Amino acid sequence: MRTILVTGGAGQLGTALRALPLPQGWSIHAADRTTLDLRDSDAIGRFIARGHHAAVINAGAYTDVDGAETDVVEAWRINALAPAALAAACAEAGIPLVHVSTDYVFDGDGDRMRQPHDPVRPLGVYGASKAAGEMAVTTAGGQHAIVRTAWLVSAHGHNFVRTMLRLAAERDSIGVVSDQRGSPTSAADLARALAAIAMGLALDPEAPAGIYHFSNRGAVSWADFARVILAGSAARGGPRARIENIASSAYPMRARRPARSLLCTQAIERDYGIVPRPWEEALDEILDQLMGKKL
Numbered sequence: 357m358r359t360i361l362v363t364g365g366a367g368q369l370g371t372a373l374r375a376l377p378l379p380q381g382w383s384i385h386a387a388d389r390t391t392l393d394l395r396d397s398d399a400i401g402r403f404i405a406r407g408h409h410a411a412v413i414n415a416g417a418y419t420d421v422d423g424a425e426t427d428v429v430e431a432w433r434i435n436a437l438a439p440a441a442l443a444a445a446c447a448e449a450g451i452p453l454v455h456v457s458t459d460y461v462f463d464g465d466g467d468r469m470r471q472p473h474d475p476v477r478p479l480g481v482y483g484a485s486k487a488a489g490e491m492a493v494t495t496a497g498g499q500h501a502i503v504r505t506a507w508l509v510s511a512h513g514h515n516f517v518r519t520m521l522r523l524a525a526e527r528d529s530i531g532v533v534s535d536q537r538g539s540p541t542s543a544a545d546l547a548r549a550l551a552a553i554a555m556g557l558a559l560d561p562e563a564p565a566g567i568y569h570f571s572n573r574g575a576v577s578w579a580d581f582a583r584v585i586l587a588g589s590a591a592r593g594g595p596r597a598r599i600e601n602i603a604s605s606a607y608p609m610r611a612r613r614p615a616r617s618l619l620c621t622q623a624i625e626r627d628y629g630i631v632p633r634p635w636e637e638a639l640d641e642i643l644d645q646l647m648g649k650k651l
């Protein structure tokens with residue numbers, strides 16, 4: 357049996373990875389913070405040295421974008437130092453590391469889709485710590501893929517779909533920012549892509565590697581995304597609420613966010629044949645899981 361170690365196994369993406377059907381002969385070994393604390397570099401080294409895993413997917417991260425602005429050391433330990441330790445340990449063990457990163461490494465200025473090798477320019481501590489993690493993985497010298505994604509959503513964990521459904525059950529109207537656009541992305545779709553890359557790298561040392569982008573297809577503002585979520589909710593007999601457009605400046609946020617988070621996915625399509633589906637389709641599936649099929 358070939359095993360893929362998944363760090364951050366209790367998180368949103370970790371949950372999606374644990375739920376994946378894998379080809380025969382493959383399994384996931386999910387480690388949460390009680391099994392593997394990503395703040396402990398020595399423990400990471402030991403865990404990987406004795407684990408005999410075929411590959412590692414790093415789904416662990418500090419993801420509180422506003423919290424990172426004041427919790428800088430913690431964000432840096434988990435998002436930058438832990439990937440460095442993971443990459444060093446994987447290089448030493450001779451196994452590939454698939455590391456997950458974010459659209460927030462970019463500033464989101466202009467309408468241009470970001471290519472994997474575009475220069476990064478994070479606007480906040482979360483994005484900066486994730487950019488440092490990418491750099492550490494790149495320079496460790498082992499076989500690796502860095503997969504940047506955006507706006508992750510699913511039926512589990514902390515995400516915008518679940519937040520909007522909760523707020524709609526409590527209020528008649530919700531103010532949502534309309535001046536940030538991006539591509540909502542299913543954690544399940546991302547999980548499938550990450551597993552395919554991890555297995556590809558584990559089976560073939562010459563398999564394509566480097567930086568990739570994966571998000572579902574299409575772009576939308578948070579406000580319009582909220583409208584589609586709540587239309588889907590209403591159609592399934594769930595909570596409904598009015599969405600009011602607001603400017604980012606009117607919503608209390610410590611960290612600045614990119615105005616346009618558009619990731620070009622051509623490289624992952626070309627190298628791995630992974631073609632993202634439209635975000636609307638992925639959202640329908642999530643709403644079905646959360647509240648059943650449309651009435």
Ligand SMILES: NC(=O)C1=CN([C@@H]2O[C@H](COP(=O)(O)OP(=O)(O)OC[C@H]3O[C@@H](n4cnc5c(N)ncnc54)[C@H](OP(=O)(O)O)[C@@H]3O)[C@@H](O)[C@H]2O)C=CC1
Nearest residue numbers: 364366367368369389393394416417419458505506507508
């Ligand atoms: N969520 C999003 O919208 C996006 C996420 N990403 C990236 O995708 C990846 C997965 O994100 P997602 O699953 O949504 O995030 P979550 O916050 O749901 O999951 C992150 C996991 O990391 C774990 N973790 C945090 N600190 C430690 C630690 N010291 N030791 C061990 N585990 C720890 C958390 O554990 P615990 O729950 O115990 O704190 C949690 O289970 C991350 O790399 C993130 O940067 C990229 C773009 C968008």
Ligand SMILES: Cc1cn([C@H]2C[C@H](O)[C@@H](COP(=O)(O)OP(=O)(O)O[C@H]3O[C@@H](C)C(=O)[C@@H](O)[C@H]3O)O2)c(=O)[nH]c1=O
Nearest residue numbers: 419421458459460506507508516519531532533578607
């Ligand atoms: C709950 C709420 C949020 N918002 C805004 C705040 C923010 O700009 C946007 C989305 O809210 P979130 O809290 O989900 O945003 P945020 O934490 O910035 O989401 C990000 O998470 C990290 C981990 C990433 O890597 C990113 O790709 C992105 O998904 O909606 C409203 O305008 N009204 C609301 O009622």
